[in-house]
Amino acid sequence: MARLGFQIRSLTGSKIRAPSFKSLISRIVFLHIIAVAVVAIFLPLVLFWLLNSEIDQLHRAAMRTQAETLAERIVVRPDGKVTFNLPESLRGLYSEAYGRYQYDIRDDDGHLLFSSHKKTGDARSDTISGAEVTQTIDSSTFHIRVGEDLSHRDVITDDIVSNFFRRVGWITIPILLILLAIDIFIFRRAVAPLWKASEEASNIGPSRTDVRLPTEQIPREIMPLVTAVNQALDRLEDGFRVQRRFTADAAHQLRTPLAILRTRIETLGNSAVRQLLHDDIEGMSRIVAQLLEIAELDTLVLDPGETADLRAVCAEVVGAIAPLAIAQHKDIALKGAEAPVFIHGNSEMLQRAVFNLAENAIKFTAKETSVDVEVGDDGSVRVRDCGPGVTEEERELIFQRFWRRDRQRSDGAGLGLSIVRGVADDHAATVAVDNLPGGGAEFTLRFRLAEKDASALGRS
Numbered sequence: 001m002a003r004l005g006f007q008i009r010s011l012t013g014s015k016i017r018a019p020s021f022k023s024l025i026s027r028i029v030f031l032h033i034i035a036v037a038v039v040a041i042f043l044p045l046v047l048f049w050l051l052n053s054e055i056d057q058l059h060r061a062a063m064r065t066q067a068e069t070l071a072e073r074i075v076v077r078p079d080g081k082v083t084f085n086l087p088e089s090l091r092g093l094y095s096e097a098y099g100r101y102q103y104d105i106r107d108d109d110g111h112l113l114f115s116s117h118k119k120t121g122d123a124r125s126d127t128i129s130g131a132e133v134t135q136t137i138d139s140s141t142f143h144i145r146v147g148e149d150l151s152h153r154d155v156i157t158d159d160i161v162s163n164f165f166r167r168v169g170w171i172t173i174p175i176l177l178i179l180l181a182i183d184i185f186i187f188r189r190a191v192a193p194l195w196k197a198s199e200e201a202s203n204i205g206p207s208r209t210d211v212r213l214p215t216e217q218i219p220r221e222i223m224p225l226v227t228a229v230n231q232a233l234d235r236l237e238d239g240f241r242v243q244r245r246f247t248a249d250a251a252h253q254l255r256t257p258l259a260i261l262r263t264r265i266e267t268l269g270n271s272a273v274r275q276l277l278h279d280d281i282e283g284m285s286r287i288v289a290q291l292l293e294i295a296e297l298d299t300l301v302l303d304p305g306e307t308a309d310l311r312a313v314c315a316e317v318v319g320a321i322a323p324l325a326i327a328q329h330k331d332i333a334l335k336g337a338e339a340p341v342f343i344h345g346n347s348e349m350l351q352r353a354v355f356n357l358a359e360n361a362i363k364f365t366a367k368e369t370s371v372d373v374e375v376g377d378d379g380s381v382r383v384r385d386c387g388p389g390v391t392e393e394e395r396e397l398i399f400q401r402f403w404r405r406d407r408q409r410s411d412g413a414g415l416g417l418s419i420v421r422g423v424a425d426d427h428a429a430t431v432a433v434d435n436l437p438g439g440g441a442e443f444t445l446r447f448r449l450a451e452k453d454a455s456a457l458g459r460s
Contacts, residue, residue, distance in 0.1 A: 027219065031186040039179065046171070059148065063131035067146040070103055071135040074142055082107075082140070084114045100149050102130075108141040193217040197226060210237065307450040308347040309340040311375045317354045318373055321362065329367045332358065336375035336382075342450040343379045345427045350447075353423035354381060356416035357443050361385035365440070379447040389435040399431070420445070 069090075075083045084105060086094070094101050094116035105114040130147030197213045204211045212230045215223065262281045268274045318334045325332040354373070361371040364387030374382040390398060399421040420443075424431040429447045436442055 028186060028190050031189065032183075035179070035182045035186065039175070039182075043175065050171070060131050063146045063148060064133060066101070067103070067131055067133035067144045068135075070105070070146065071133055071137075071142065071144045074105065074135065074137055074144075076138040076140055082113060082142075102147050102149075104145045106143045106145075108143075113142070190219075193219070194222065201229075204233065303346075304344070306344065306346055307342050308345045308350055310343050310345075310350065310379060310381065310447065311337050311339070311341045313347055313350045314354055314373050314375050314381060317351055317358055321355060321358050324359070325362050325371065328362060330362055330365055331370035332362065332373065333370055334373050334375070337377050339377075341375055341377060341379060343427075343447040344450055345429075345447055349423050349426065353420045353445065354383070356419050357381075357383040357445070360416050361387070361441075361443070364388065379449045381445040381447075383443045384436060384440060386440040389439065389441045390433050395433050398433070 070084075070086075073085050073087070075085065077083065092098060094103055096117060102116045103114075104112060104116075106112050130145060132143060132145045135142050135144060193214075193216070197218065200211060200213055212233060213226045215226055215230075218226050262278070262285075265274055265277045265281065268277070315334055318332055322332055358371060358373060361383050362385075365371055365385035366387065369386035371386075372382075372384045374384070376382070399417050421431055423429075424445060427447055429445055431446075432444045434442050434444070
């Protein structure tokens, strides 16, 4: 069994090889651990960034409020002199002894008018953080800057605690949604091998008994089931092989006695009896030939790249079956496309399908009428007859093996149309039957055009 493993894409885009787990539960647990670790790293970083953002916002709001309060204390006298009356209640707040807050008041030219500290400078420096307010008083513009010593910043912790969770509580919902998305991704990765096995199982059928469920990357808990299914498919394939071999061997074994019987009948003196026996032998030979066709169809593996000229196939069939139609006082004509029509398919199998359709049409069409084989540029073949038509109830039954409308008739075993359906299925084609307005039936085969022919049709 191949080693199991999966890859997790890192933050930089590179792929990290994860340990191999044969257990589905172990794989899911490991991926959950990775997800929790990633969330545990990023969530504190996000919360830390939000906390600092909240602190800065509260700080700027507080400093701006203080600056606006100080601006209200600026007075411009009629003689143009500027005074600043700081009330006693605020002087202690900006005193150098207290040392927490500072302010600078400058005019529009940048000259320092008033300051809470002796140094002539800015209230905002490397260790001071604050806000600025511009105020116009009696046509004079003033710039009031208020700053706070960062070493005292922890005193506003109570304000932060009271606002932080109210402001950032919404982040809980996105985090839960992200975790849900991660869980979905984890489970999808964990069951991906099961989906692949399901897709392979859908391809298994009577014509593809060689397909098996893949065992690579299948979890240990599911492996017994996959193994049991593959073993059951092995037994079914053996049964199909025995059945096909029996059909082919029986048909081959019947050919020889039929040939001997035909030779001995030729020696009979009574011509009427000889002709009746000869017709019976021909019917039996046809049934044997159809059984061989069925056996070959069951073992057919069509090459996807193989193409055939549908018009040439139909022309060859019409030429081969024309003597049969003439002998029964009926005509057969080839109509439709004049140029080659290339489709994906095997020429020999296509000939058998069209031949069986044409033979079936000749059998049921009236005397002195014609069977038309029409080839379409779209990769279709239509075979029309002048017979009794097909009822709605019989349109699916006629394609079943050994089904016949009249069990009393001995001119067929009900295998011809089943061969047509088998060829259509092997070529991913469709076969349908409709009744014509003037009487008779129309059988339609639709094949997939080869790429070169499809492109030419599109250009035209």
